[in-house]
Amino acid sequence: MAKILLEMKNITKTFPGVKALDNVNLQVEEGEIHALVGENGAGKSTLMNVLSGIYPYGTYEGDIIYNGQVCKFSNIKDSEKLGIVIIHQELALVPEMTIGENMYLGNERGHSFAINWNQTYAEADKYLKMVGLEESSKIQVKTIGTGKQQLVEIAKALAKKAKLLILDEPTSSLNEEDSRALLDLMLSFKKQGMTMIIISHKLNEVSYVADKITVIRDGSTIETIDNQGKEPVSEERIIKGMVGREITNRFPKRENVKIGPVRMEVDHWTVHHPLYPERKVVDDVSMYVRQGEVVGIYGLMGAGRTELAMSIFGQSYGVNFSGELKLDGKHIKLRKSEADAIKHKIAYVTEDRKGNGLVLSQSIKVNTSLANLGAISKNTVIDGDKEYAVAEEYRDKLKIKTPSVEQLVGNLSGGNQQKVLLAKWMFAEPDILLLDEPTRGIDVGAKYEIYCIINDLAAAGKCVVLISSELPEVLGMSDRIYIMNEAKIIGEMKASEATQENIMAAILRSGRGA
Amino acid sequence: MENKSIAAVLKKNAMLIVLVLVYLFFLILTKGGIFSPSSFTELINQNAYVYILGAGMLMCMLTGGNIDLSCGAFVCLLGAFGGVFMVVQGISTGLSILLLLLIGIGYGVILGFLIAYVHIPPWIATLAGYLAFRGLGTAILSSNSMTGSLSLATKPDFLGIFYGRILPTEKGVFNWPCFLFGLLAAAIVVLVVFMTRKNRLAKGYEADTVKAAAIKSGIGGAVIILVMTQLALDGGIPITLLWVAGIILIYSFITSKTTVGRHFYVVGGNMEAARLSGVNTRRIMFLAYLNMAVLTSIATFTVIARSQSAYADVGKNFEMDAISACVVGGVSASGGAGTVLGMVIGATLIGVINLGMSLISLDANYQRVVKGFVLLAAVVFDIVSKKRGK
Numbered sequence: 001m002a003k004i005l006l007e008m009k010n011i012t013k014t015f016p017g018v019k020a021l022d023n024v025n026l027q028v029e030e031g032e033i034h035a036l037v038g039e040n041g042a043g044k045s046t047l048m049n050v051l052s053g054i055y056p057y058g059t060y061e062g063d064i065i066y067n068g069q070v071c072k073f074s075n076i077k078d079s080e081k082l083g084i085v086i087i088h089q090e091l092a093l094v095p096e097m098t099i100g101e102n103m104y105l106g107n108e109r110g111h112s113f114a115i116n117w118n119q120t121y122a123e124a125d126k127y128l129k130m131v132g133l134e135e136s137s138k139i140q141v142k143t144i145g146t147g148k149q150q151l152v153e154i155a156k157a158l159a160k161k162a163k164l165l166i167l168d169e170p171t172s173s174l175n176e177e178d179s180r181a182l183l184d185l186m187l188s189f190k191k192q193g194m195t196m197i198i199i200s201h202k203l204n205e206v207s208y209v210a211d212k213i214t215v216i217r218d219g220s221t222i223e224t225i226d227n228q229g230k231e232p233v234s235e236e237r238i239i240k241g242m243v244g245r246e247i248t249n250r251f252p253k254r255e256n257v258k259i260g261p262v263r264m265e266v267d268h269w270t271v272h273h274p275l276y277p278e279r280k281v282v283d284d285v286s287m288y289v290r291q292g293e294v295v296g297i298y299g300l301m302g303a304g305r306t307e308l309a310m311s312i313f314g315q316s317y318g319v320n321f322s323g324e325l326k327l328d329g330k331h332i333k334l335r336k337s338e339a340d341a342i343k344h345k346i347a348y349v350t351e352d353r354k355g356n357g358l359v360l361s362q363s364i365k366v367n368t369s370l371a372n373l374g375a376i377s378k379n380t381v382i383d384g385d386k387e388y389a390v391a392e393e394y395r396d397k398l399k400i401k402t403p404s405v406e407q408l409v410g411n412l413s414g415g416n417q418q419k420v421l422l423a424k425w426m427f428a429e430p431d432i433l434l435l436d437e438p439t440r441g442i443d444v445g446a447k448y449e450i451y452c453i454i455n456d457l458a459a460a461g462k463c464v465v466l467i468s469s470e471l472p473e474v475l476g477m478s479d480r481i482y483i484m485n486e487a488k489i490i491g492e493m494k495a496s497e498a499t500q501e502n503i504m505a506a507i508l509r510s511g512r513g514a
Numbered sequence: 515m516e517n518k519s520i521a522a523v524l525k526k527n528a529m530l531i532v533l534v535l536v537y538l539f540f541l542i543l544t545k546g547g548i549f550s551p552s553s554f555t556e557l558i559n560q561n562a563y564v565y566i567l568g569a570g571m572l573m574c575m576l577t578g579g580n581i582d583l584s585c586g587a588f589v590c591l592l593g594a595f596g597g598v599f600m601v602v603q604g605i606s607t608g609l610s611i612l613l614l615l616l617i618g619i620g621y622g623v624i625l626g627f628l629i630a631y632v633h634i635p636p637w638i639a640t641l642a643g644y645l646a647f648r649g650l651g652t653a654i655l656s657s658n659s660m661t662g663s664l665s666l667a668t669k670p671d672f673l674g675i676f677y678g679r680i681l682p683t684e685k686g687v688f689n690w691p692c693f694l695f696g697l698l699a700a701a702i703v704v705l706v707v708f709m710t711r712k713n714r715l716a717k718g719y720e721a722d723t724v725k726a727a728a729i730k731s732g733i734g735g736a737v738i739i740l741v742m743t744q745l746a747l748d749g750g751i752p753i754t755l756l757w758v759a760g761i762i763l764i765y766s767f768i769t770s771k772t773t774v775g776r777h778f779y780v781v782g783g784n785m786e787a788a789r790l791s792g793v794n795t796r797r798i799m800f801l802a803y804l805n806m807a808v809l810t811s812i813a814t815f816t817v818i819a820r821s822q823s824a825y826a827d828v829g830k831n832f833e834m835d836a837i838s839a840c841v842v843g844g845v846s847a848s849g850g851a852g853t854v855l856g857m858v859i860g861a862t863l864i865g866v867i868n869l870g871m872s873l874i875s876l877d878a879n880y881q882r883v884v885k886g887f888v889l890l891a892a893v894v895f896d897i898v899s900k901k902r903g904k
Contacts, residue, residue, distance in 0.1 A: 339792035356786035371791040
């Protein structure tokens with residue numbers, strides 16, 4: 001048996017009013033990749049913050065034993081000195097600075113008064129090579145893509161002489177290709193003897209890369225699953241531990257499917273990039289949605305799905321539009337106005353709920369009524385009682401977990417925020433809902449509830465366009481699937497005919513053809 | 515439970531409590547001087563412009579912490595125009611006011627257009643006015659007057675609209691209309707509080723308990739009656755109070771009850787989310803600065819009417835007074851949060867400190883020192899007490 005590098009024993013961490021961690025135990029062997037999984041709010045990040053000294057010794061109970069010694073970190077510098085380096089989910093790079101400057105931020109080379117730039121860049125280049133980056137460390141971080149920025153973060157960690165690397169959701173903002181490259185890089189580090197802890201929601205990645213999987217639920221360790229057997233552990237097996245019950249069906253059954261006539265249609269829809277007008281972000285797309293139908297649009301990140309949806313929604317993205325939009329067979333005169341789209345009963349539910357979906361500093365009530373204030377006001381005067389009643393109604397309907405609709409949205413969990421976002425658009429009473437990644441970053445239980453809402457919407461005769469980069473989701477939810485790649489729609493399939501294999505094959509074929 | 519709710523009430527009204535404490539402090543220091551009837555009139559007349567500009571600045575700040583640096587200088591320019599129109603050109607008061615309002619609206623349209631549609635950062639767009647307007651105003655004044663100021667003392671009809679008292683009585687003679695007006699206002703406050711409560715209960719919503727409603731309306735009504743009694747002892751209702759009260763009521767209503775008011779909050783809270791929810795975000799930005807310019811015009815009228823002249827230094831630092839009132843009153847410096855009532859409390863607090871210090875004849879330089887630290891202390895107190903809440 002390999003040597004135990006890290007042991008966290010009976011860790012208990014309480015915040016005022018909540019026990020975030022309750023007697024958590026974690027054992028990590030030297031040279032393994034250990035995955036931590038659990039629903040949002042289960043305590044994964046708290047545990048890692050305890051380990052890295054963000055919550056200093058004394059604010060928690062229990063012991064951290066690293067390399068056979070009990071550690072009492074009082075800040076993050078202490079843990080880094082021992083080679084425990086954490087890479088957070090949100091990239092912590094300064095876009096205007098060079099890669100080299102970023103890598104040695106707070107860890108500058110040279111002596112105490114002057115930075116030795118030659119040494120900085122030489123060392124930075126060395127570590128960049130180790131993570132497979134060809135870029136010079138002298139270029140600005142903002143000039144490279146997100147995938148490469150994630151690699152810079154790893155190089156930065158290596159520069160700190162990491163022995164135990166903790167990656168918190170490293171692939172959450174990466175496309176499939178970059179994610180795979182990152183996971184393979186982790187495997188190659190493992191061969192060189194590095195120990196790693198990965199936190200991830202993407203269970204397929206976890207079962208691909210991890211040697212052991214520890215499941216955390218409600219602040220306690222549930223089990224540690226061994227993943228070194230011949231067959232990788234199935235996602236269902238992990239989910240069972242995460243939610244505490246067997247989920248026999250990740251996607252709820254559609255009931256009374258009644259597909260009616262075509263409601264919305266776009267023809268030869270072309271949109272150009274707002275900053276580089278010569279570049280097409282949506283290229284000659286034609287598609288339609290029927291009443292009561294869930295249409296999936298699958299594509300990798302950057303395929304143009306969001307751009308397509310946003311350009312249909314009142315031209316809220318892009319420039320130089322061409323093509324035709326028809327509602328109920330009637331040509332719609334295009335205007336660059338979101339309010340106009342809402343008037344035509346189109347809703348766009350954004351993929352970025354915090355960025356451009358919700359007003360986090362406002363209450364659930366205010367967010368719910370935002371897109372349809374007219375319905376609760378008379379001569380522009382808001383009927384406060386009516387607004388309250390509407391917010392309560394949607395809270396009950398969508399099972400938003402909150403003590404009061406006056407609660408600020410910023411205080412809710414990701415899943416509940418997503419429900420508020422859906423509530424806002426359901427209250428706008430659209431006929432056509434463009435749902436962009438409606439389950440991104442939310443846990444399995446909340447996902448299931450969102451799926452039920454989507455099914456209810458379809459059953460009520462709405463047209464749902466479901467944009468997703470999760471293939472199982474598209475396959476499990478849609479009646480019909482469009483496949484998008486490089487700004488074009490490259491295929492259309494009935495859900496009954498579609499499989500993971502033939503969708504991926506279609507994307508690969510189109511890539512080669514181009 | 516009882517204790518907890520008292521703590522919550524205290525926290526919610528932290529700045530109000532600071533105001534009361536500061537007032538009591540000066541009450542002792544001035545041996546009751548700050549409670550004299552003339553102090554009340556003085557407080558209102560001296561600070562009328564802060565309330566009016568504060569309402570405009572609040573709307574700007576709500577859209578995302580944006581400010582208007584030019585309003586003080588614009589007061590000077592508009593005052594100069596006013597002096598030239600009324601005194602030099604002899605244009606009638608009504609037409610002059612109309613022309614000045616049109617100039618204000620013109621500036622607001624240009625400023626709003628530059629900020630909302632050309633995307634010039636507000637502080638830069640208004641910095642231009644800050645630099646240019648006072649120079650222009652002073653130049654106009656000095657080319658029309660040897661002394662560099664134009665006296666409006668010969669324009670009683672103008673002064674009568676923006677300064678003086680309503681149905682004035684001799685000093686020492688109790689002004690009954692003023693007192694009765696106070697009683698009426700207090701009765702309305704009590705009525706509104708209880709009607710709202712009744713309405714909410716009828717519809718089955720959460721409402722104040724009888725005790726809470728009684729305390730709320732009792733304190734509100736008592737303060738109104740107290741103030742109006744003091745004003746009645748000092749000759750009657752100052753005309754500026756009507757302007758200030760009217761503007762405060764209108765903007766309270768706009769910000770709390772109307773869709774356009776709501777739009778100001780969501781634009782400041784998350785501009786992109788507001789846009790994607792069908793809010794015309796550019797229009798809101800435009801309105802914020804148009805509105806600011808209109809309120810600046812009204813503030814100009816009250817200020818030049820009070821000083822009975824247009825002069826080069828009029829409006830100096832007004833922008834800072836308005837911003838301070840908002841910030842002390844809990845308006846978020848990053849937008850999306852803040853109320854008219856908060857701004858009013860902030861403005862009153864600063865006004866009380868100013869008045870108190872001049873009553874104890876503190877050196878003007880030290881007055882500034884005190885104001886600076888009070889501003890900082892107020893904001894620190896506000897932020898710390900809110901953090902505790904979380």
